[in-house]
Amino acid sequence: MTLTRTLTNVGKARETYRSSVSGLNGMKVTVTPASVTLAPGRSATVTITLRRGSAPWDRYVTGSIGWRGKAHSARIPVAARPWGIMPRPYGDDGEEFGRMTSGASGSIQPGFTGRFAGRSTGYTPMQRTSYSMPAGVYGGVFDPGAAGVKKFDFTVPANTAGIMVETNTEDPNTNLDLYLYKGDTLIYSSDRFWTSAEQAYKFLPEPGRYTAYVFAQFPGGPVVDFQFGHAIVGRNAKYPGATLTLPSTAERGATQSFTLKPNKPLPEGDFWAYTEYSHDGAVIPGNLVYTQQSSWQ
Template identity: 85%
Template sequence: MTLTRTLTNVGKARETYRSSVSGLPGMKVTVSPASVTLAPGTSATVTITLRRGSAPWDRYVTGSITWQGKAHSARIPVAARPWGISARPYADDGEEFARMTNGAFGMVQPGFTGSLVGRSTGYTPMRRTSYSMPAGVYGGVFDPSATGVKKVDFTVPANTAGIVVEANTADPNTNLDLYLYKGDTLIYSSDRFWTSAEQAYKFLPEPGRYTAYVFAQYPGGPVVDFELGHAIIGRNATYSGATLTLPSTSERGQGFNFTLKPNKPLAEGDFWAYTEYRTNGTVVPGNLVYTQQSSWQ
């Protein structure tokens, strides 16, 4: 991306301003000209060029550019997000956009033009465990240590593409909420609607210990029965084989559809996979992809 800014000397003396960049890890930043000399009241236009170096795709990095003179300085903050598979960083509900998709009709809107190849991990099943817990206060407020909250820990290894956690109950009178933490930091909350089918996820999570809290905000009885499922998808793992179908080239801003179909019938349940793309030798993280196998299919 190339943009321009205008610098004006509002002082009373001629001054030379030299540019410097701080922050913006992984971005290649060029300021031209690198320095300007301005008489009082005069202006100059500078060109700023931002290129991705090793910065992560689809993530913001921040920093600043400063023009330093002998007596004065001017600083502008800069935020940059290399566009990988979605022009939008977040959906209307504030969740990360385009990361979760169905393997039957996935979609990508690339920020790059060039050759395109992809790979997938294949599908790994979501592991489900049944739990029971005593009910807490009806209509209470979430407290990790309160009655009516079940705590389940997960270890997420390095180089994990994503973690997906789901909670559900067959009791129509129970409303569950789901919270995903890493240590004391809230990663994701699924608590906005009256539903007992909650889902929390994290794309490219940091390794470490994660905790899922299932909270029975409105218990249907003295004991709450529910299921908690989780899938931890390794970025370089190899699971049950699947075929990724996508075009051979991409054009910036032009969305394309892809499919990720299992190579053989899967067992009953929910399955997750990770897709990744490569263009002109550059790797671009893709999607967390799911498929579902029902007993009637």
């Protein structure tokens, strides 16, 4: 990206301003000219070029560009997001846009043009277990330490592509909510009104200890029976094979479709995989891909 900005000497003496860059880790920033000399009241136009170096794809990096003279300085804040497979950072619902997709038919919108390729980890199953917990206050407010809340701790290793947690109940009179934390920081909440089919996820999570809380906001009785499931997809893992089919070339901004089909029939259940792309030697994180195998299929 190339843009221009105007610098004006608001002082009463001739002054030379030299540019500098702070932050913007992984971005290649060029300011032309690197310094300007201005008489009082005079202006100059500078050109700023931002290119991705080692910055992560589809993630914001922040910093600033400044100009400093003997008596005055100017500074502009900068946020840059190298466009990998999604031009929009978030959907209308506030969730990261385009990261969750079905293996039967997924899509990306590349920020580049030319040849590209992809790979997949294959599918790993969602692990589900049944639980019971005492009910709390009917229609209460979520409190991690209160009754009617079940806590699940798990560790996310380095190089994890994504974590998914979900909960459900067969009791139509119970409404469950789901919260995902890393330490004391809320990562994701799934608390839609009157549905217990809740899901929380994190794409490319930081490694460490995570906690999921299942909250029975409206318990249907004194004991709440429910299921809790989770999947941790390793970025470099090799699960049972799947075939990734996608075009061999990409066009910037155009929607590219792909499919990810298991090579062999999977057992009954829900499964997750990770896809990753490459273009001109650059590796670009892709999607968390879902498929389901039912007993009637």
